[in-house]
Amino acid sequence: MHMDQCLNTFVAKLTSRTKLTDHECQAVLALGGKSEQLEAHESFVLLGDATMSACLVLDGFCARVSRPTEESRQITAIYIKGDMPDLYSAFLPQANATLESLTRATIIRIPHLAIRQVMRVYPAVAEAFGRYLIADAAITSEWLINVGGREAARKLAHLFCEMAVRMAKVEAHSFSFFFPISQTQLAEVCALSSVHINRSLMSLRRDGLIVVDRGMITIPNWDALKKAASFDDRYLVSSRPSRFSN
Amino acid sequence: MHMDQCLNTFVAKLTSRTKLTDHECQAVLALGGKSEQLEAHESFVLLGDATMSACLVLDGFCARVSRPTEESRQITAIYIKGDMPDLYSAFLPQANATLESLTRATIIRIPHLAIRQVMRVYPAVAEAFGRYLIADAAITSEWLINVGGREAARKLAHLFCEMAVRMAKVEAHSFSFFFPISQTQLAEVCALSSVHINRSLMSLRRDGLIVVDRGMITIPNWDALKKAASFDDRYLVSSRPSRFSN
DNA sequence: CGCAGTATTGACTAAAGTCAACCCTAGTGG
């Protein structure tokens, strides 16, 4: 079981923004819960659910999904290994969105009680959770900009840039990462039709900006892709490895 | 000076989601700072600024603005009297977006130090701030859904529904509120051209869904507008007037 | 093998953008 592994990833995300002592890290690592295996396209938290726990993604890709109208779906966030898609739920009575697996995935559910206890005992952890939530919101905000303001191929380019950085796979010039998302799902992220996604993806391929092979994304020229996407990674980093600001 | 008035509005927003004692409310009300008058279209926080204070809107309308490309602008949030557009900045080293006035406006800047001290002394206030940030993020997420998933006129309808609820102006059937936003600004919110906004607005007017007169919006039939927008106000309420969840 | 989900392609339609003109109004300075 690689549960520890993933809690480690989560702790790394926290400490990238907030300095935590070994003690505090241990307290977060001690969090645990029932693990669940999910097939692709399974929802594991429903809009309006009164949940008693928050999820941590151990493996696979998950998404926050909403329905602007009866017919359409909009993915408003993608979560990867080590993310907590609904940490916010520890503060709210009801889930305000549906969470689904995009691929086969494994999650654990960590009781709100445990989360809130760690926050109470270690204020620095509460601070770290706060920054984690803010970072998540910053991504949503950037997605709004992406969906609102760029043309189709650039939206895709921007998404791939973001995922590359979030998976910490960016290397000097050229690199690959595993991101097995279907074109239909890309359409739900970018608010485009799947046909148009297909054509835009092909245009990116024709331009040599990305290569896709069975879920493996290769970026032959990072600078070129970044430029095509007007990608500025500052919204993802937002690091302040200090303990408190006062 | 109606500074107290507006801090009251802010406290009301906090207490709608988190029960606070009189003592705790007083502590928030005691926050203060330099007040500033702004003309329309002035930016008062710049992307990347290392700020030492967070803003509270006393009067007028403000917005969070980003630039997806060189040419275009995207408004990612609108803030009204009693809102704190950048409360999050108390947790981050740098402002991650530009804040601008949409109309003439008045703001005050509250030092991060004061904010963090209230949070430290009164954990319930920290909790309330946390929920405030989550509520703000929920709105951004809903905007993503709106921009991504609805056709032009419905986007506008949804925005008007949201603003009506946020200004607490919703009455049984028919009501008015002051929302003096230009069509160019509406375009930047909805990610549409101003020409198309004009036409979509006219279509809403033709259908009798809204009446606009020099910044005064009248909604003759709330249910009809809500229906046209598929508006569900739950993302705005998210109330849990309890103190802590444990 | 056959199914289900996914990817690709073409032909056509619809939504939204662009360009450009024109009008109206509030605020400015003479």
Place this chain on the structure above:
DNA sequence: CCACTAGGGTTGACTTTAGTCAATACTGCG
């Protein structure tokens, strides 16, 4: 008081982008 100006609103003609529908392949899997 009035001419001038800038910002905002309205409209028409045309272009571009993206959506829709539908057919055809490809893939992994039971």
